[in-house]
């Protein structure tokens with residue numbers, strides 16, 4: 001296959017590029033490097049002719065032209081605004097998600113691309129009652145944030161493109177994805193922040209009382225689902241999560257277990273508008289993608305802690 005990954009220089013996109021190259025596919029990455037970096041793609045770039053990088057804004061008309069020119073079999077839309085940009089400039093976040101998708105679809109139509117796979121997000125469910133968890137895809141989605149609303153409406157455009165132009169789609173609703181690739185980020189998720197703090201002996205900073213829950217999914221598992229969606233799960237919205245809610249306090253306790261000593265906790269005010277609880281039921285993904293989460297949280301936390309500790313030791317050597 002020839003695949004194009006928009007947002008492929010980011011945390012998940014770069015891992016996906018590596019996986020698809022290893023499977024023998026030709027990979028084109030489109031990214032404006034506003035959040036991701038070429039360093040994330042160092043290995044992919046070493047793989048030679050099967051990989052090409054295009055620095056381009058997914059919302060630009062030139063993006064449609066590029067897709068039309070490259071004629072990929074499958075397009076992945078993983079471009080997304082950094083969390084700080086989502087908060088500071090919601091219209092730009094919506095633009096990258098929705099206008100970016102329309103640019104990709106425009107190009108896909110001209111190129112007779114077979115399928116578009118969209119990285120959607122748990123935020124499209126909005127606030128769920130405890131009885132609704134883990135969320136199943138048949139639940140009414142009631143997103144409250146511009147980000148969640150944009151991710152949900154992207155599915156409408158995908159469904160219309162399927163109906164009118166025969167472009168297949170899968171929209172994967174990703175839960176909170178974590179992995180060593182986030183350690184280099186200046187805006188890492190909570191798991192990577194905890195790993196860095198634990199490895200450097202700093203307190204773990206918890207926003208709110210720590211009882212809020214997230215569904216933490218290891219990046220290899222997320223990438224496995226995305227790669228399967230290139231061939232399967234067409235016309236569907238599919239949850240990609242573990243189905244298991246983990247409280248932030250429990251996550252902190254798991255890092256303390258990995259370090260094998262108690263860790264200091266620093267409490268910070270809760271973020272306004274933060275969702276209280278989420279977990280995604282992955283049963284549909286098992287049926288339609290043959291996918292199930294593979295990495296237990298304990299193993300993922302240990303991998304991240306070890307990577308953070310290695311990084312810390314390397315920094316110590318540089319400063320010594």
Ligand SMILES: NC(=O)c1ccc[n+]([C@@H]2O[C@H](COP(=O)([O-])OP(=O)(O)OC[C@H]3O[C@@H](n4cnc5c(N)ncnc54)[C@H](O)[C@@H]3O)[C@@H](O)[C@H]2O)c1
Nearest residue numbers: 007009010011012032034035036057058079080119121177
């Ligand atoms: N990481 C998670 O926990 C998570 C959870 C749910 C959904 N998602 C979704 O998965 C996708 C990938 O997430 P990630 O964690 O890898 O994020 P990331 O920020 O690491 O990667 C996003 C990439 O998109 C690129 N980008 C941003 N604006 C662009 C533009 N206008 N044109 C071209 N490229 C642009 C950035 O440079 C970056 O490389 C995003 O769409 C995100 O919303 C992520």
